[in-house]
Amino acid sequence: MKKEHFPRISLVIIAIITTVLTSCSNSDNNNNNNTSNNSNNNITENTEVASVEVKTEPEQVEFGINLNEYHVFKSEVKRGETFGEILQSKNVPYSKILQIAKQSKEIFNIRKIRRGKNYTLLCNSDSIPTAEVMIYQPNNIDYIVFDLRDSINVYSAQKEVKVKERVVSGQITSSMSNALDKQNVDYRVSNKLSEIYAWTIDFFRLQKGDYFKIIYDEKYINDTTYVGIGNIKAVEFSNGGQSHYAFLYEGGIYPEYYDETGKNLRKAFLKAPLKFGTFRISSKYSGRRFHPVQKRWKAHLGTDYAAPTGTPIIATANGTVSKSAYTKSNGNYVKLRHNSTYSTQYLHMTKRAVKVGQKIKQGQVIGYVGMTGLATGPHVCYRFWKNGKQVDGMKQKLPEAKSIEKSSKNDFIKVMTPYKKRLDKLKVKPEDKKEEKDLLAIK
Numbered sequence: 001m002k003k004e005h006f007p008r009i010s011l012v013i014i015a016i017i018t019t020v021l022t023s024c025s026n027s028d029n030n031n032n033n034n035t036s037n038n039s040n041n042n043i044t045e046n047t048e049v050a051s052v053e054v055k056t057e058p059e060q061v062e063f064g065i066n067l068n069e070y071h072v073f074k075s076e077v078k079r080g081e082t083f084g085e086i087l088q089s090k091n092v093p094y095s096k097i098l099q100i101a102k103q104s105k106e107i108f109n110i111r112k113i114r115r116g117k118n119y120t121l122l123c124n125s126d127s128i129p130t131a132e133v134m135i136y137q138p139n140n141i142d143y144i145v146f147d148l149r150d151s152i153n154v155y156s157a158q159k160e161v162k163v164k165e166r167v168v169s170g171q172i173t174s175s176m177s178n179a180l181d182k183q184n185v186d187y188r189v190s191n192k193l194s195e196i197y198a199w200t201i202d203f204f205r206l207q208k209g210d211y212f213k214i215i216y217d218e219k220y221i222n223d224t225t226y227v228g229i230g231n232i233k234a235v236e237f238s239n240g241g242q243s244h245y246a247f248l249y250e251g252g253i254y255p256e257y258y259d260e261t262g263k264n265l266r267k268a269f270l271k272a273p274l275k276f277g278t279f280r281i282s283s284k285y286s287g288r289r290f291h292p293v294q295k296r297w298k299a300h301l302g303t304d305y306a307a308p309t310g311t312p313i314i315a316t317a318n319g320t321v322s323k324s325a326y327t328k329s330n331g332n333y334v335k336l337r338h339n340s341t342y343s344t345q346y347l348h349m350t351k352r353a354v355k356v357g358q359k360i361k362q363g364q365v366i367g368y369v370g371m372t373g374l375a376t377g378p379h380v381c382y383r384f385w386k387n388g389k390q391v392d393g394m395k396q397k398l399p400e401a402k403s404i405e406k407s408s409k410n411d412f413i414k415v416m417t418p419y420k421k422r423l424d425k426l427k428v429k430p431e432d433k434k435e436e437k438d439l440l441a442i443k
């Protein structure tokens, strides 16, 4: 894979005419040890050395294969096109295709090739060119190789992903996402920031003069193809003249964001078991209500969040799965134990996604909205337990998430300080007024 980044332009072949066997084994060692001194010695030991310069085409290695050795045919899967049709178009016999289908089952189901995805066919140079290797790319990073040379060999691999750090800063005139968009920053950075600052900053109420400074990673394959964001490592967000820092620290049980003093930026509990914007509250907690299915008055000890079947249900806090089961009234449900005081419960799932004993992180998907058990429509009934009793989750004064552990404090400071220094040094350019006017003129 590494070779991919260093194409050979020309190759100097040193033909050693009187080659001593020992010098061969020496030079092999030299390749491993990178000690150039010895390799010079080897050459001088040989009396007749002829040097021939041979120009070759740049080696094009992709998918770990030297493409120069083949006729390369790149395309994308067309509407309705099957795996078999693609190979047949390059003269692979039907019997072989059946064999591939059978043999690749464990690695990749060939029925899962999708329209619009890239594939590469490497053909030999026979009079009727036949595909010897097919590479299918379900996304930018993963690929599956169907190697038909000799016996059929199917394997999956990944392109090497390189991480590049990027630093951006700017003032906000309209919205956070607009400000980032102007600098060609992936929209996912803006989404991530609203998660990190969900409890500290209201991004719908930003003020004039608010600014941001962000240090984050971008991922690339082949050095040039952008494939997404990596970690957001450090942020300073100034809101109403007050700076809010966020530093990623990965030394704890989970990676978390802390401010410069080591205080966790999040609360221990999310406000809802579904992502913002995916639900409406259809019934609140009450000591007494008319049950729509049982047709009698009884207490409703939870909050109902209505959402389409299949909407992911997320854990409102870190914890351990204490129950993942089915009962007649709860349907599929999951209960999480957060600590000795708090547990939460999620009812009526169409499908559970976790097992008893599993450790769960806040925001992790634990199941999907459904209407199993006593339910008239798809929703999740969210129940909040405090000291073994069900209470109204919406009325609880929720605890802060844990700050940096004392034992990790020094390590955190070591990680955080250089980032903070860099953020503090960074100058935020005042918003370019001319550019702003131009933009307005275009509108």
Ligand SMILES: [Zn+2]
Pocket (backbone or CB within 6 Å): 283, 300, 302, 303, 304, 380, 381, 382
């Ligand atoms: Zn309910």
